[in-house]
Amino acid sequence: MMEEKEHKDFQDSEYWATNAEQGGWSLASTDEGNQKMDIEEPQEELNIQMGKEVLDDYIGREEISSEDDRMIVNMGPQHPSTHGVLRLQVELEGEIVRRVKPVIGYLHTGMEKTGESLTYSQGCTNTTRMDYLAPLFNELVFSLTTEKLLNIEVPERAKQIRILMTELNRVTSHLVALATGGMDIGAISMMIFGFREREMILNFFEKTTGLRMNHNYIRPGGVAADLPDGWKKDIQEILEEIPKKLKDYDQMLLDNPIWNGRLRNVGILTTQECFDLGITGPSLRASGYEWDLRKVEPYSGIEKFNFDIPVLEDSDVFSRWRIKVLEIQESLKIIEQAMETMPKGDYRVDDKKVTPPPRKRLDESMEALIHHFKLFTEGFKVPEGEAYVAVESPRGELGCYIVSDGSSTPYKMHIRAPSFCNLQALPVIMSNSPIADAVASIASLDPVIGDVDR
């Protein structure tokens, strides 16, 4: 019966299998027959195949199997897609992740302890090494907290240089997030592209601060050096190039069916979960809640600039990827305005107790020599008190809590690291989804292990 029916199908259709017309061939025995495609694909099917509509999320089997079917697999700490030395204990049931436990501490170097023995002017060399993809933000938050305790106001130019540099840093950090995120999902070109564009900005950083990472450029009382000659030309080049490249990324990924299929409706993190777990930054904004410390708690005069906060509603991995692209565009707007309206003036605060004297003065003035000596041996004293200041780092709220006992080293220095807190979302977004989505979920949170372990 079966064979007859299939044979009839064969005769009616326009398809034919090799040698089938010679007779004696059962269509079911050939590969071609089994692969027969419909002549007209329904539009809904086509939409799914083209990635315009995504029906995912994977729904695992509901019935709970016995303990024997589960196994605990160790992922990391040397796994390349865990962005450093993150270790995950993953409980698997077949291919489905049932429970996750992040294990951290492999990069712990006791920076908060070290910070208690470094003076305030040395402190930035320490904090800059925490979040190594966004070092300038760490320097900024430490400097802002120290300045709040000292109760000093830095000059306008210093403020604007800080904004310019940190927003450039946000672009580099998001570019790395896009690049490594792309690599995790299999878009190797994205990895090359992201690091290529980042290099352009890192070259500018090297020109300005002397180093590509770990700059120690933003210091309590201002910045370490003025912008180099011809900085406007470099920034203009960056402002011309990056938007073009962003268009390239969009062309490659935005309507890409594989990219959409892998990312849409995967790793849902709702606004309420963000509130409960203390998750801020792009992940919170991708869940449809508008919250950015640059708007609600402005620092360094960022309230003067005209920019928007991108908010997306889907709260999945795709929107967490997309929001980073949109934030790069907004950051470029700020950079352009900061470049055009850069005020003239001093780049360090005019306070002899905080700012070391220029080299030339040391040969002329005894007082300058004494100040220089005191600042570099003992450091400046900070009045007693405690302060918490937060800035919007590329990963969320980056806070610094300093307790001063009146000496020249912090009595207690604590950094509220966004990556540390954001890692708590991993069990929420990874459980009950296939292990293939796990890597995409980790990449979407963009954890930096230096920031997690400190």
Add this chain to the structure above:
Amino acid sequence: MEEQIYNIPADQLRSKVLELRNQGYEMLVDLTVVDWYRKRDDRFELVVNLLSLSKKKRARILSNISNEKLECESLTDIYPGANFYEREAFDMYGVIFSGHPDLTRILMPDDWVGHPLRKDFGLGKIPVQFKNAPKV
């Protein structure tokens, strides 16, 4: 953003946090401990930073932990995000949070002895031996 600072005894900490949560502080931003070794009678001070996103306010709760017990109640059932922070505080200062679901070391190795961020834990106390170090 306006910031409010509360000084609360450790036994009322939980009720105060609950009260603030009901007043619209949706997020626990930060939790840490300050060690006032030989400077104050109660050695450890718990610092909890709360954030209200709807009202755009911050609150900081400072609370002294008594020396005899070194214990305070966990906030993980009010704010699940306190989990990692309390583990860190336990790891670094040895303060015990009763009611925490998994109070283990988080950053230091599991077999570590001592709590490194305490003031009486010296910097560079543990000698590190390097392989192939040149003989002096």
